[in-house]
Amino acid sequence: MTLTVPLFSLNQVSADRCEWLVPGMLKEKVHLLIKSLPQKIRRHCVPIPEYAAGFCERNDFGKGNFLDAVIADIREQKGLLCKTTDFKFETVPVHLTMNFKVVDEHGRQLEMGRNLASLRAEFGGQARESFQRIASAEKLALLDTNPVAIKQAGVPEDKSVRNAGKPATANVQTGAAIPAFKQENLTAWTFDSLPELLEVQQGKQTLIGYPALVDKLTHCHIEVFDDPDEAARIHRMGMRRLFALQLKEQIKFLEKNIPGLQQMGMQFMALGSQEELRDQIIQVAIESAFLQSPLPANSGEFNKRRDEGKARLNLLANEIARTAAQILAEYHSLPKKLQGIKAHAQAAADMQAQLQMLVTKHFIAENDFTQLSHFPRYLKAITVRMDKLRADPTRDQKLLAEWNSVAQAWQRHPRKTGVDADPKLLEFRWLLEELRVSLFAQELRTPMPVSVKRLQKVWESLQR
Secondary structure: OEEEEEHHHHHHOOHHHHHOOOHHHHHHHHHHHHHOOOHHHHHHHOOHHHHHHHHHHHOOOOOOOHHHHHHHHHHHHHOOOOOHHHOOHHHOOHHHOOEEEEEOOOOOEEEEEOOHHHHHHHHHHHHHHHHHHHHHHOHHHHHOOOHHHHHHHOOOEOHHHHHOOOOOEEEEOOOOOOOOOOOOOEOOOOOOOOOOEEEEEEOOEEEEEEEEEEEOOOOEEEEEEOOHHHHHHHHHHHHHHHHHHHOHHHHHHHHHHOOOHHHHHHHOOOOOOHHHHHHHHHHHHHHHHHOOOOOOOOHHHHHHHHHHHHHHHHHHHHHHHHHHHHHHHHHHHHHHHHHOOOOOHHHHHHHHHHHHHHOOOOHHHHOOHHHHOOHHHHHHHHHHHHHHHHHOHHHHHHHHHHHHHHHHHHHHOOOOOHHHOOHHHHHHHHHHHHHHHHHHOHHHOOOOOOOHHHHHHHHHHHOO
């Protein structure tokens, strides 16, 4: 089964939908996947052909992730918990995976393969550029969702979507011209509300676009993206820049008056410059003051959020700076202390890895501020652990084995970072940090009860 994908739509192909192939091939695929399971699970699904046929009847074709649907079906029908790693995908014939043929605007083949993620890694950037060229040709039409303007231009508005309580969309036909607000060199919210979704007809194909404010340092543009997650990430940065541009003088004052910045800059030197540290503090202060969800959707909401947050910005920046100072004070002495326990290679390597995960070049910007407030305790726990290690290395080795018994499953699990991170996996990551405190520096206390058994149960629940 080969799916021909125009380059401009590569990033919009649903990987989940493609896993289902077509209805006529579904039974065979389920049959062979079940057959690849370990015997202790597989024996409960016999006769396998009948089970596969039943799966096809019980499940809505193409709904959700295919493998998740198989796992859920086995759990519901047989009361068995199986994991993705239980399936031997290498035993499934290649004809039961979708083949993707990527073509350019002239229909010429650029590449062909069965791994959609690899194709996107190679051509995703070009695909986005191709999509944006198409969108930019309709930019004025896309960005104006004013009903009067749409009506005057003769473009049908998708009222069924709006009336259903879903994000507003504008259905724009090629060649439609709608009078629009200025969408470049923006330093204030001088444009109409942005829809969350846009429909653009490219020949017989309907493309979905996601408009976003784009940070251009001294101003913002509005551009349309082919990926909702990428659009959301970029829009948040653009929104942050727009607030900063509205508060230029206040930001300039903050840049010169962050308390303790020079001392922090010296402690941060191994990771980055003082200016980079300063910019992170101000960035997080702006996000805390103005970017709480839901983000402003029109000029009225933007201006109200700006006026409400303006009075709190300096206080927030000072609070973030104090937390950063505590973290860097604990962090600064640790590399030298770690040199003193080189004889305990396993423990030293583990603490070094922990330190590198906690305090990165962008540790202030990358972590939720509430979570940052726990960092001084996590770092202090490393020092406490070092002191106890010298007195009883065997105890440390035993506790590290206990911690690893829970942590290794999380470490092996594929994870995304930033805005794409799974909140549950991120929460588990911080539970692991609390478990370190509980095991190695119990006297520093944890905000909630944690233990190896508790975390094992939490991890098992995440796999269901």
